[in-house]
Amino acid sequence: MAEDRKVVIVTGIPGVGKTTVINTAVQMVRDEHNEEILILNIGTEMFEIASERGLIKDRDELRKMTTAKQREVQRLAGEAIAQKAKTARVIVDTHTLIQTKNGFLIGLPEWVSNAIQPKTVVLVEADPEKIAGRRTTDETRTRDAQLTDEIDTHQRMCRAAAVSVGTITGATVRIIKNREGKVEEAASELASTLME
Numbered sequence: 001m002a003e004d005r006k007v008v009i010v011t012g013i014p015g016v017g018k019t020t021v022i023n024t025a026v027q028m029v030r031d032e033h034n035e036e037i038l039i040l041n042i043g044t045e046m047f048e049i050a051s052e053r054g055l056i057k058d059r060d061e062l063r064k065m066t067t068a069k070q071r072e073v074q075r076l077a078g079e080a081i082a083q084k085a086k087t088a089r090v091i092v093d094t095h096t097l098i099q100t101k102n103g104f105l106i107g108l109p110e111w112v113s114n115a116i117q118p119k120t121v122v123l124v125e126a127d128p129e130k131i132a133g134r135r136t137t138d139e140t141r142t143r144d145a146q147l148t149d150e151i152d153t154h155q156r157m158c159r160a161a162a163v164s165v166g167t168i169t170g171a172t173v174r175i176i177k178n179r180e181g182k183v184e185e186a187a188s189e190l191a192s193t194l195m196e
């Protein structure tokens with residue numbers, strides 16, 4: 001049976017290189033297959049919803065809102081994404097776990113996962129030391145500092161969260177390593193999943 005699901009969720013911990021790998025893969029698909037992929041970001045949708053309501057001014061303030069507010073904004077963002085993902089080939093760039101002061105908020109709870117119905121969840125991973133380094137050298141964002149063993153734990157929990165989405169929706173789960181200086185390799189794996 002032909003694949004009728006159009007969404008690939010790309011996830012992984014902050015600073016692992018999701019956005020970099022996605023942008024490279026989308027360019028590859030454009031060059032090689034003449035296809036456009038729509039990139040949606042749950043964090044961006046949440047930021048737009050929260051800032052329209054005057055709740056926050058900066059994207060990195062999102063994870064500092066109360067849990068109840070984050071959940072409410074997340075629900076609206078999930079619905080907006082599901083609506084936009086009805087027609088085009090789509091990548092959803094998102095986090096599976098968001099560190100809040102009240103523990104991890106699950107980025108893809110059942111109602112968001114089921115609304116989106118992804119064909120695949122791609123988990124971008126890298127060595128914890130490299131992730132720590134990328135976070136400090138990237139001046140475009142304000143990411144929280146974390147020790148490498150915390151990064152390792154966070155990354156393992158992301159695997160569990162990605163598998164949960166697969167369990168709920170029937171999506172496949174694909175781990176892609178984003179090796180230092182090898183974005184193109186990771187991007188080419190993502191491009192193959194997009195065009196499968």
Ligand code: ATP
Nearest residue numbers: 014015016017018019020134138179180181182183
């Ligand atoms: P966030 O979840 O916070 O949005 P992200 O996973 O999208 O983070 P990026 O913004 O894509 O991460 O990348 C973080 C930093 O790491 C950037 O400065 C980027 O240039 C760098 N980077 C990404 N991939 C690699 C790689 N393979 N080798 C070296 N540096 C990389």
Ligand code: MG
Nearest residue numbers: 018019020093
């Ligand atoms: Mg990003």
